Amino acid sequence: MGSGKQKRKKNNKSNKGNGSGSPESTYLGRELSALEFHRRVLEEAFDTYHPLLERVKFLAICGSNLDEFFMSRISDLCRQIWKGSPRPGIDGMNPLETIDLVSESLADICGRHGECWAGLRSELATAGIRVNRWEDLDKKKAKALRELFDREIFPTLTPLAFDAWQPFPLISNLSINLAIILNDSAGRERLARVKAPTTSFPRYIRLPGGSPRTKAAERRSMDLIPIEELIANNLDQLFPGLEVKASYLFRVTRDAEIEILLGERPDMLAAVEEGVDTRRYGPPVRLEVENAMPERVQDVLTRKLELQQYLVFPTCAPLGLVDLWQLHAIDRPDLKDVPFSQHIPTDLTTQDKLFAALRKKDHLFFHPYDSFAPIVSWLRQAAVDPDVLAIKITLYRIDKHSPIIDALIEARKHGKQVTAVVELKAKFDEENNISYSRSLEHEGVHVMYGPVDLKVHAKACLVVRREKDGIVRYAHLSSGNYNNVTTKVYGDLGYLTCDPDIGSDVSHLFNALTGYADKAHYKRLLVAPNGLRSGIIERIEQEVERHRDHGDGYIAWKLNGLLDKEVIDALYAASQEGVRIDLNVRGMCALRPGVKGLNENINVTSIVGRFLEHSRIYYFRNGGESEVLLGSADMMPRNLDRRVELLFSVVDERIKSALVDDILKTHLHDNVKARRLLPDGSYERMRPDGKEGPCDSQMWFVNNRGVWHGSEGTF
Numbered sequence: 268m269g270s271g272k273q274k275r276k277k278n279n280k281s282n283k284g285n286g287s288g289s290p291e292s293t294y295l296g297r298e299l300s301a302l303e304f305h306r307r308v309l310e311e312a313f314d315t316y317h318p319l320l321e322r323v324k325f326l327a328i329c330g331s332n333l334d335e336f337f338m339s340r341i342s343d344l345c346r347q348i349w350k351g352s353p354r355p356g357i358d359g360m361n362p363l364e365t366i367d368l369v370s371e372s373l374a375d376i377c378g379r380h381g382e383c384w385a386g387l388r389s390e391l392a393t394a395g396i397r398v399n400r401w402e403d404l405d406k407k408k409a410k411a412l413r414e415l416f417d418r419e420i421f422p423t424l425t426p427l428a429f430d431a432w433q434p435f436p437l438i439s440n441l442s443i444n445l446a447i448i449l450n451d452s453a454g455r456e457r458l459a460r461v462k463a464p465t466t467s468f469p470r471y472i473r474l475p476g477g478s479p480r481t482k483a484a485e486r487r488s489m490d491l492i493p494i495e496e497l498i499a500n501n502l503d504q505l506f507p508g509l510e511v512k513a514s515y516l517f518r519v520t521r522d523a524e525i526e527i528l529l530g531e532r533p534d535m536l537a538a539v540e541e542g543v544d545t546r547r548y549g550p551p552v553r554l555e556v557e558n559a560m561p562e563r564v565q566d567v568l569t570r571k572l573e574l575q576q577y578l579v580f581p582t583c584a585p586l587g588l589v590d591l592w593q594l595h596a597i598d599r600p601d602l603k604d605v606p607f608s609q610h611i612p613t614d615l616t617t618q619d620k621l622f623a624a625l626r627k628k629d630h631l632f633f634h635p636y637d638s639f640a641p642i643v644s645w646l647r648q649a650a651v652d653p654d655v656l657a658i659k660i661t662l663y664r665i666d667k668h669s670p671i672i673d674a675l676i677e678a679r680k681h682g683k684q685v686t687a688v689v690e691l692k693a694k695f696d697e698e699n700n701i702s703y704s705r706s707l708e709h710e711g712v713h714v715m716y717g718p719v720d721l722k723v724h725a726k727a728c729l730v731v732r733r734e735k736d737g738i739v740r741y742a743h744l745s746s747g748n749y750n751n752v753t754t755k756v757y758g759d760l761g762y763l764t765c766d767p768d769i770g771s772d773v774s775h776l777f778n779a780l781t782g783y784a785d786k787a788h789y790k791r792l793l794v795a796p797n798g799l800r801s802g803i804i805e806r807i808e809q810e811v812e813r814h815r816d817h818g819d820g821y822i823a824w825k826l827n828g829l830l831d832k833e834v835i836d837a838l839y840a841a842s843q844e845g846v847r848i849d850l851n852v853r854g855m856c857a858l859r860p861g862v863k864g865l866n867e868n869i870n871v872t873s874i875v876g877r878f879l880e881h882s883r884i885y886y887f888r889n890g891g892e893s894e895v896l897l898g899s900a901d902m903m904p905r906n907l908d909r910r911v912e913l914l915f916s917v918v919d920e921r922i923k924s925a926l927v928d929d930i931l932k933t934h935l936h937d938n939v940k941a942r943r944l945l946p947d948g949s950y951e952r953m954r955p956d957g958k959e960g961p962c963d964s965q966m967w968f969v970n971n972r973g974v975w976h977g978s979e980g981t982f
Contacts, residue, residue, distance in 0.1 A: 293839075293859065295948045296358035297830055298340055298365050300855040302372050303950060305332055307875045307942055309376070310952075312383050316939075319390055320602040321877070324595040326383055330588025333373075334441060337553045338523035339694065341366065341578075345522065345552050357832055357857045370577040381583030394602060395488040396594065398471065401500040404492075411475045412492065416501045423464045424498070426505045430458055435571040438462075440521040440547050443470070443495055443587055446564055447502060450510040458567065461505065461514075463495050470494055470590035487599065493585065515560035517568060518586040522549035523695070535716040539691040540701055554579045555586050604877055609638035609755075610972040618644045622652070622732065625741055625765055629919045632761040633930060634747060635878055636972040639754035642743060642761065643670045649730045650678035656738075657684040657731040659777045661723055664696050665703055666752040672703055676710045686713040688780050690723045715781045717911065721796065723780060724906065725913040726899045729773045740770025744915055746882045746899055757881040758965070760897050760926075762917070766791070769915060780911065795912040799900055800833060802914075806887050806894065807837040811844045813890045820846035821888040823927075825934055827881060828901040830857045835902075842866040851934050852944075853880040855903075861946045871944035872953065874937055876965045884931050885914065895923050925975035930968075939963035 311317060312325035344362035347353045353362045360368075388398050397403075404412070426447075427436040438444060443463040451457055463470075474490040495516055502511045523546050525539070551572045556565055558581045569579055585591070595603075614624040621644060624630075632642070647670075649655045658678050665672065679685045689704045691697055708714045717723040726745040731738060747759030764770075772789040779786055793802040807822065814820025822841065829835065829850065835858045842848055848869045850858070860869045874880050885896040898914035900906045917923045939961050942950035955961050 292358045293862075293865065294357045294359075294832070294835065294857045295859050296356050296360055296365060296368075297855055297857060298336075298344070298356070298369055299358075299372065299948060300857060301336055301340065302369065302376065303948060304854045304873070304875075305329060305336070305376065307873060307950060308332065309379055309383065311875055312387070317877070318602050318604060319387070319394060320595050320597065320599060321604055323387055323391070323591050326380070326387065327589055327591035327595060329380065330591065333376075334520060334589060335695070337520040338440075341369065342522035342524055342549070342552045345550070345578075346524075349550075357830065366577060370580075373580055377580055377582040377584065380588065384584045384588075391594070394599070396597060396599070397490045398594075399474070399490055399492045399496075401492070401496050404474075408474055408490070412472075412497055413501060415472075415475055416497055417504070420464065420468065420494070420497065421501070421504055423467055424461055424505060426459050426461050428457060428459045429571065436460055437548070438519040438551075438572070440523065440549070441518065441587065441589075444517050444519075445495060445499060445502075445514045446517055446560070446568065447506075447514045448512040448564070449506055450512055452508065456512075457509070458564070459506070461498060461502070463498060465494060465587075465590070468494055469593055470587065471593050472497060489597070491594075515564060516557045516586050517560070518555040519551050519572065520553035520555070521547065522552050524549070525692075525697070535691060535719065536701060536704060539697055543697045543701075552578060556581050557586065558583045607969050607972075609634075609640075610636060610976075611638045611641060612973075612976050615641040615644075618648055621645050621648050622741070625763055626739070629762065629764040629766065629922055631922045631925065631975060632745075632763070633882075633968070633972075633975055634754040634759045634761065635756060636968045639751055642749075642763070643674065643751065645730075645741075645743070645763070646671060646674040646728070647677070649732075650674045650683065651681055652732070654733045655683055655730060656733055657686070658729070659686045659688075659731075660728040660749065661688045661690070661725055661780075662700070662703070662749060663690045663693050663724060663726070664748040664750055664753070665699060666750045667699065669703070669749075670751055671749045672707065675707060675712055679711045684713070685711075686715065686777065686781060688715045688717055688723055688777070691716050692722050713781075717780055720909070722910045724899055724910040725776070725794070727773055727776065727913065729770070729777060739765055740767070740774060741765045742769050742773045744769070744773070744898060744913070746897065757879045760882040760884070760930075762897060762915070762922075764919075766918070772915075776913065791916050791918075793896070793898075793900075793914040795900060795907050795910060799912060799914060800831065800907040803834060803885065803902070804837045806885075806889075807834075807841050810846055810887050810889065811841050813888075814841075814844055814846045817890060818845070819888065819890065820844070821848075822846060823849040823851075823884075823886040823931055823935065824902075825851040825880075825882060825884040825931060826901050827853045827883070828855045828903045828906075830855055830903040831907055832857075832904075834907075838869060839866050842868040849935050851880075851941075856944060859946055859948070860944055872935070872937070872941045873944065873950060874934060874941045874964060876940040876963070878965055880934075883914070884926060886927055886931055893923065893927065895926050897926070921977060922975075925977070929971075929975045933962070933964045933967055936962050937964040940965065 308325055309329050312322045344366055347362045355361050356365060429435045443465055445461045447459045449457040471491040472494055499514045525543055525546055551574055554568060554572060554574055649658055675685050687707055689700050691700050693700055704714050728743040730741040743763050745761035747757055768790045772792040775786045787797045793799040810820045810822055829852050838848060850871045852871055853873055856871055860866055860871045883898055887894045895917045896914040900912035900914050906912050938953040938955050940963055941953040943953055944950055
């Protein structure tokens with residue numbers, strides 16, 4: 268493989284996407300497809316369609332997405348290389364080839380980050396939010412900041428020397444660091460490192476004093492400075508007697524995969540907790556440095572960290588873009604999206620009559636346009652209802668002040684049997700889930716952790732109630748987590764029903780999760796890892812058979828990721844038979860569309876907008892006897908083979924029609940925030956073609972929230 272520097276220099280000639288795999292491959296590469304998604308998010312940060320601080324938010328999302336990309340995906344490729352057991356990806360490329368192309372693509376992306384931040388910083392200043400450099404400050408402000416540094420920040424800093432004789436300090440994962448060049452009294456060059464204390468102080472510090480007189484003006488106008496700028500310009504206090512020649516920022520990303528070894532540990536919780544503790548010591552998989560850092564300093568860091576050159580990324584953007592979330596939190600509603608009131612179905616507004624309303628009909632919830640409050644109210648009522656006997660729930664990602672957890676604890680206090688299947692292995696949420704597990708266990712909740720080798724990603728809640736006509740099971744199934752925060756920003760579909768078949772299926776599923784039951788077949792559910800893939804492929808093949816006889820085959824899906832080779836091959840075969848297929852895939856997609864003779868009848872789009880598209884809808888026309896599946900599963904090997912996932916068939920014709928006509932079709936008609944996937948793996952923005960007006964699906968849902976509930980209309 269050529270050096271990373273040579274590849275990056277070559278790639279800087281273009282700002283266009285690099286595609287997601289070699290053109291001769293039948294499939295697109297996973298990692299390069301992930302970077303194409305990153306480019307789509309970055310486009311939103313440039314797009315003046317969004318208010319200014321929302322564009323800052325998108326750049327922050329770029330930072331967090333890339334951090335996770337390296338901690339998870341690139342770390343996996345690096346481990347394959349280190350262990351000498353490389354596995355080709357779905358596109359046929361080995362890990363070295365993939366990393367080389369990732370390195371090349373990221374050189375362009377890093378440049379775009381810098382370009383985007385330069386524009387946003389200028390616009391923020393015009394709007395009264397000034398992110399200063401040290402040289403921007405007048406003497407009065409510089410003096411005030413130096414006093415702040417002396418008083419509060421200086422005591423927390425620990426300079427660490429490193430050279431040929433000094434051991435290299437541990438560089439913690441994702442920390443902001445300064446590499447400092449010093450000259451001692453004999454004129455010899457020395458190197459040191461200082462870590463910015465961003466866990467103790469904000470990344471962007473507000474300048475003291477000089478505030479406008481009125482509170483309103485103070486909110487609208489402020490001066491900030493990055494903490495590393497403050498440290499870099501006061502290094503003389505850390506190194507008395509030495510000459511500070513220069514300082515340069517760097518940041519290290521480490522492998523964040525944790526290894527769970529039960530061994531002699533008492534239980535899963537202890538094993539996961541120990542695994543989380545080792546995360547900060549994982550092998551480095553990325554070194555970010557500011558562009559101005561001399562090559563000799565880069566080389567020292569690269570050698571000390573034992574990194575290959577292709578994992579070193581110079582950038583002109585701020586290191587740690589994820590910290591831009593702090594700017595988005597500034598109280599400037601004039602620079603943010605206009606808020607709206609989430610919809611609540613009229614028959615679910617009376618909290619003490621929720622069970623009666625649910626007995627009458629099933630309910631569909633489309634978050635964030637519909638409120639999550641009815642689900643919280645339902646569980647709160649279940650907690651105190653004397654007729655409720657038991658509550659069972661799966662918990663994957665939980666908000667820090669969760670009303671769901673409060674309801675489960677309240678239910679236990681009222682004598683209900685409460686079971687929570689908590690996924691301790693939910694990446695980057697392990698510590699939060701461990702904490703909640705202990706709290707629930709302390710209150711007497713039966714807490715289970717699922718199989719060691721599988722993640723429980725299915726989203727299900729079951730309430731068992733004694734009623735006049737016997738035991739009734741109420742089930743809530745969803746594409747999203749039981750998280751009161753994310754339901755305000757994630758596009759998810761939830762379903763509340765007392766359908767006896769679904770209730771029975773969900774009961775069997777919980778028995779399989781908490782006991783030794785091993786049910787492979789359900790009436791209304793498809794459950795991974797045992798039968799979900801085969802169930803989807805059977806439905807694709809059924810659509811093909813229908814099309815052969817009648818010529819009306821049609822499949823439309825909305826999902827987050829499409830990487831499974833068997834499913835993709837089934838879609839290719841359906842396309843070759845003439846079945847028309849529309850796919851709305853938010854993120855990674857290995858299916859290469861529009862290839863003559865292979866899949867000319869497949870259209871793939873992706874929507875990136877104000878809300879994170881997170882719902883899954885699988886629609887099969889089936890000759891007019893249509894089937895619609897909802898649930899938690901994407902068509903990816905991890906979902907189908909290494910997770911407990913579920914999809915369920917919607918039988919309520921009213922809801923099925925709403926899902927297809929009001930929700931799925933609107934997503935597929937988006938020509939404002941949608942991009943079309945091209946055969947080379949790049950994306951082009953959709954545009955109105957003159958026959959139709961502009962359609963921003965998310966704004967349509969905001970403006971028409973409630974239409975999928977039928978006669979209620981909109982407000």
